[in-house]
Amino acid sequence: MDMIPLFHNKHIVLGVCGGIAAYKTADLASKLTQAGALVDCILTESATKFIGPVTFAAVTGRAALTDADLWRTDAHVPHVQLGESADLTIIAPATANTLAKLAHGQADNMLSVVALAARCPIILVPAMDGGMWSNAATQANVETLRQRGFNVCGPAMGRMASGLVGAGRMEEPADILGFARVVLGKRSAFSGQKIVVTAGGTHEAIDPVRFIGNRSSGKQGFAIAQAAIDRGADVTLIVGASALPTPFGVTRINVESAQQMCEAVLAASREADALVMAAAVADFQAASQADQKIKKTKDTVDLEVKLVRTPDILQAVKEQREKTSGPRVTIGFAAETQNLLANATSKLHSKGLDLIIANDVSASDAGFAVDTNRVTLLDAGGGVEPLPIMSKAQVAEHVLNRLAALLK
Ligand SMILES: Cc1cc2nc3c(=O)[nH]c(=O)nc-3n(C[C@H](O)[C@H](O)[C@H](O)COP(=O)(O)O)c2cc1C
Incomplete structure (x- = not known):
């Protein structure tokens, strides 16, 4: 997994309670560490019956704490230090027992003491049998915690260890990571945009x-879209054909044709601060659509399909910006196989864009489907910034750095 700038050197307390899902939390600890975070795991006494602190120490490269550490004498009140210095606390799985403790401010083990001392956002990831989850006591405790500002992630629907199918499963580590990105991002520069x-x-x-x-x-x-979530933005993602999972916190609108994408973009961007058009929109569509499947006969040799222009979305956005407020900043992509910079510059100016990302899609390590990209950023003021080959996540960071400057 790539390092995620949002997590770089962030101090995360990861509490682990005594539930069967505790084994999955080792994967979460590993993912957070790979993302760049400094992860301090705290296991309750019950958690150690399911999984040992050695596993968490191994995947995080840092000491994993248990209740014995509450009574250590070699550090100055470690629980207060941990609680105060953390950027984020995640408790996964959060058992019914620990939720009850937190709702009542009880502090009788290392994890509940640290949670009470914490000044950072806390994410609770409940996991328990369906009956325990739906119990009125648990529901009331969770409601109390929500009202006090705790962030509750899940539980998910599905099969639980008891064999019961329903709500109670712990969210998967990748989804908890996505949830954490939304919570951490809220404090970042694009908050409210x-x-x-x-x-x-x-x-x-x-x-x-x-x-x-x-x-x-x-x-x-x-x-x-993910990078914008990491910076706290309110993100709407308008998606044509793509099987990719929706980043946590994103509002996704699925469309099919260029016409539908045009309508969705105009509606969504009317009040937006920024529009980033990264979709590959068709330039041509069939002049007419057959009502029924076109059949071949034994005499069919060829078939002609007449193509006509699709709506020009960026042109429509430009006109909307001229008439109403529209997006304050518009960023486009130019996917080209030849005359890259000349074509991109012409599109930048004719569509009134603030920035265009010129993308040579003929290279095997850039453009469509691959995880890397090699792009040049061209701005309306004549600036040209060629970037070396990098992951698409890194390209996204560069684009958002430029967007941040444009929004100022
Ligand atoms: C095999 C087994 C599985 C358990 N699974 C869960 C669970 O998934 N969720 C839960 O809330 N409690 C579960 N419990 C009960 C908790 O371990 C128990 O309430 C314990 O006191 C929780 O302590 P803690 O909150 O300090 O970790 C389980 C108990 C056993 C023996």
């Missing part, structure tokens, strides 16, 4: 079963 991002390719129907599409995977647009 509304950003619309488009991603994926469009499908232009020929008949009810066939379409003209393109090779866009949506990876670059999704990376930009």
Whole structure:
């Protein structure tokens, strides 16, 4: 997993309670560490019956704490230090017992003492049998905790260890990480900004079963949406064809054709601070769509499909910006196979963009479907910034750095 700037050197307390899902928390500890965080794990006495502190120490590279550490004499009140210095506390799994303790301010073990001393946001990830979760006492405790500002992640629906199917499963580590990005990001520079991002390719129907599409995977647009969440933005992601999972906290709007994408973009960006058009929108669509599947007969030799222009979304956005407020900043992408910079510069100016990301999609390590990209950023003031090959997540960081400057 790549380092995630949001987590770099962030101090995270990861509390582990005595539930079967505790084994999955080792994966979460590993993911947070790989993302760049400094992770201090605290295991309750019950948690140690399910998984040992050695596992957490090994995956985090830091000492994992148990109740014995509450009574240590070689450090100055370690629980207060931990609680005060943490940027984020996550308790996963959060048992019914620990939720009850926290709701009542009880502090009789290392984890509950640290949670009470904490000044940072706390994420609770409940996991328990369905009956324990739906019990009125647990529900009341969770409600109390929510009202006091605790962030509750899950539980998910599915099969629990008891065999019961329902609500009670711990969210998967990747989803907890996504949730943590939203909570941590809330304190960042884009907090309160509304950003619309488009991603994926469009499908232009020929008949009810066939379409003209393109090779866009949506990876670059999704990376930009995730990076904007990490910086605290309110993100709407308008997606054409893409099988990628929605980043936590993003409002996703699925569309199919260029026409639908145009309508969705105009509506979503009317009040937005910024629009980042990373989708690969078709330039042409079938002049007419057959109502029924086009059949081949034994005499069919060829088939002509007449293509006409699709709506020009960036042009429509430009006109909207001229008439109303529209997005304050508009960023486009130019995916080209030749004359990259000349074509991108012409698009930058003709569409009134603030920034364009020129993307050579003919290279095997850049453009569609791959995880890396090599782009040049061109701005309306004539600035040209070529970037070396890097991951799409890193490209997203560069784009958002430029967006931050443009929004100032
Ligand atoms: C095999 C087993 C599985 C358990 N699984 C859970 C669970 O998933 N969630 C939960 O809230 N309690 C579960 N419990 C009960 C807790 O371990 C028990 O309430 C304990 O006191 C929790 O302590 P802690 O909150 O300090 O970790 C389980 C107990 C056993 C023996």
